[in-house]
Amino acid sequence: MACRISEIVVEARDPERLAAFWAEVLGYVVIGREGNAVEIGPPDTGFGGPQPTLVFDRTNDAPRVKLPLHLDVNPTDRDQEDELARLLAIGARHADVGQTGDESWYVLADPEGNEFCLLRRRIDPVSQRARGPR
Structure with missing residues (x-):
């Protein structure tokens, strides 16, 4: 198990x-x-x-230290640049963690400053079949 x-x-x-x-x-x-x-x-x-x-x-804890974990997300229905524009429009912002500018991903922060990365590779969404019975 x-x-x-x-x-x-x-x-x-x-x-x-x-x-x-x-x-x-x-x-x-x-x-x-x-x-x-x-x-x-x-x-x-x-x-x-x-x-x-x-x-x-x-x-209500403040200030919060950097989380030891972050999420990576991949676009499912558009390319990385279009997904970046969408994420920025809904409240994400660029985050600087020392990138060189040559990375294939973008480091972003959510509205409370939690960092996450938008990766380049497009992946398929979870299909209805993979979700199992309802």
Whole structure:
């Protein structure tokens, strides 16, 4: 037997705002709210599907140190430049982590400053078949 990642929990100063941003980035929807937390996941699948859900839970801790983990995302229906423009339009911003400018990826930050990378390679979205029964 093995484990599978089912949820990724992110502490957020504004869980609703961060959930809305990441839902737009990933094509996810809000699947639940509990207390101060907002959970987003794939439409029609939600928790337990092939992709992990994201839970944004309120924290009042400030200032926050850099997270020891970041997400990488790949475009699924457009090229990297078009996806970069989309991400910037919905609230991402460029982040400087010492890049040289020769990288094949972009380092970005979400509305609360959490870094993530937009990779160049286009990948297929998770298909309906891979999502399993509903």
